[in-house]
Amino acid sequence: MNYFRKDRSDEIVNSRTSNTSNPRVQEVMSSLIRHLHNFAKEVELTQEEWEHAVDFLTRTGQKCSGERQEFILLSDVLGFSMLVDAINNPRPEGATENTVFGPFHVAGAPEREMGARITLEDKGESCLYEGCVTDLDGNPIKGARIDVWSDNAEGFYDVQQPDEQPKWNNRGIFTTGSDGRYSFIGIRPVSYPIPDDGPVGEMLKAMGRHPYRPAHTHFLVTAPGYQKLVTHIFVSGDPYLSTDAVFGVKDSLIAPYERTENAETVWRSPFNFVLTPFSHKSTQ
Template structure:
């Protein structure tokens, strides 16, 4: 394998992988090398351009922390997250569609009783959310676990505030015996993904905006059913057709009607105008 050149290097690299015991890893690495080399040949990649790519990836990694995942933003904005998600989430007609996870989920979010205010002090107009979780056969799913999270009215998630000492606008709840849920939060608004780093600079050079349409995140789990990761989007949002991370599905767009101050759905008196959202989720049974 001496004196390799642009015509022989690809096969030489693949030959080094031939003895890899993990068949799936060998398949992935073989395809990765083939496509990377084909890309470099197709665009006639220069050394200067390749070093610039390495610099970009280095800066992307350096931007990551326990509160920010720049590589997920990169994957999201290139459509790769949606592609992988779509490949892994083929569901029968009638099931709620999945969409991208996003970079701001937090494991073990605070647990709340149904009807609680999960905003926990986050800035935004009041919003009362309700709905149900059922199986594809219509069976109500009692005690299904819902994780909910969202940005505040300024477009930031709680973990983006360095000095915040409590989690806000996120929480974990369980459906009741009839598969129903309800809670209070704040109105979802459109917001830009973090664009002060390498991904933001990439979008700017591509002539793209960083905005996401208003949405509420959900992760829903119930015994015997596939976990659902999805959003619910506000109908009429300006960015529904140009979501920076390609996450919108028409079936996930819902009305968020505005109500004047008065009696809220939970029976309390709301002294300012408020919004409501009702959405029913349909889970797919686990495959045997």
């Protein structure tokens, strides 16, 4: 009889799954149950700790709203979001790497002329962003759409301060010509903390971790025939690069920020995006 026993707990629970269930559901759930039961045995989880975990998950759900997703934040700070992204978006050598999408993208940003300014307020240090979008062989890609967004000089996105920042501040979409080049003027972004006034923030404090993300600018690059690229470029020298709260930094995504002299902007940040064709078969 498959009555519950501690030494065979995961096996007994998994034996109740019907053979007629969805094969993928069966695969995922049986693995989850096996790892979950083994985790509890490994750490000898106490009743008090189990109750605390239930309370934590309950409060995490209660913190979610139309503007905030505490469960995704939990996934982010545990490095799980980056792991899922890495599993699903492998890149060949030479291609620009993916990183987490983040919660602050807004569809429908304005299409802007190449070289335009996306900063709509008089704050921050101006920066010229420029480079080229190419394929794996270095050929320029015409018609690549570059959707860009970043925080302002105080570390907030426009959607976080709808009554303070102009709509579409530090956002824009640019389309490359036949030379594949792009350029626009934004600001040098700043480091900022993820929302830490909820259960996830409590967990970070208990683990002795800070909530900060290193300064970065978001890019969503798409082009016909190529895989979608969701990525950031990070400010070189930022103090939080090696301890990003959501593990989003990759060495290849750290961009130079060069001070300029007698130029329209205070900074210049060159960075090239290399896209992967749909036809590419990853060996990773």
